[in-house]
Amino acid sequence: MAIFISYYYKEFFPILSGTEEEFIFEHYWGYNQLNKHTTIEYGVEHPRWEVYPVTDYQLTCDIKNQYGHSFTPYLGGLAQTAFLAKGSSVIIRKPRFIHF
Numbered sequence: 476m477a478i479f480i481s482y483y484y485k486e487f488f489p490i491l492s493g494t495e496e497e498f499i500f501e502h503y504w505g506y507n508q509l510n511k512h513t514t515i516e517y518g519v520e521h522p523r524w525e526v527y528p529v530t531d532y533q534l535t536c537d538i539k540n541q542y543g544h545s546f547t548p549y550l551g552g553l554a555q556t557a558f559l560a561k562g563s564s565v566i567i568r569k570p571r572f573i574h575f
Contacts, residue, residue, distance in 0.1 A: 487525040487561045496526050500560050505567070512575060518568035529557040 490496045501523065507515045536542075538550045 487527050489525055490523060490560075495556055496558055496560075499558060500524050500526070509572070514573045514575070515570040516573055517570040518566075520566040520568070521563050524563065525561045527559045527561065529559050532557040 490500060503519050505517050505519050509515050532554065534550065534554075536550070538547050542550065
């Protein structure tokens with residue numbers, strides 16, 4: 476099992492416009508591949524989240540066995556950024572099926 480450990484300040488902050496945090500956390504549409512000819516698009520609603528500044532992190536995991544060999548180069552090294560958000564409940568809207 477993967478374990479992500481973060482060490483952070485006790486205070487959380489609003490996500491600022493134009494930041495990496497906003498790019499990662501503030502998505503209001505989701506997409507998943509149902510099969511090779513259909514993608515599902517669905518709305519996601521939640522209040523704007525807040526973030527804790529991460530000062531250190533540790534990923535303890537057998538990446539190859541947990542996620543597969545192809546993820547090892549991406550998860551095995553040092554991360555460029557690490558985020559921890561104070562999330563909330565979310566509403567997932569009825570999906571729309573996109574056929575191609």
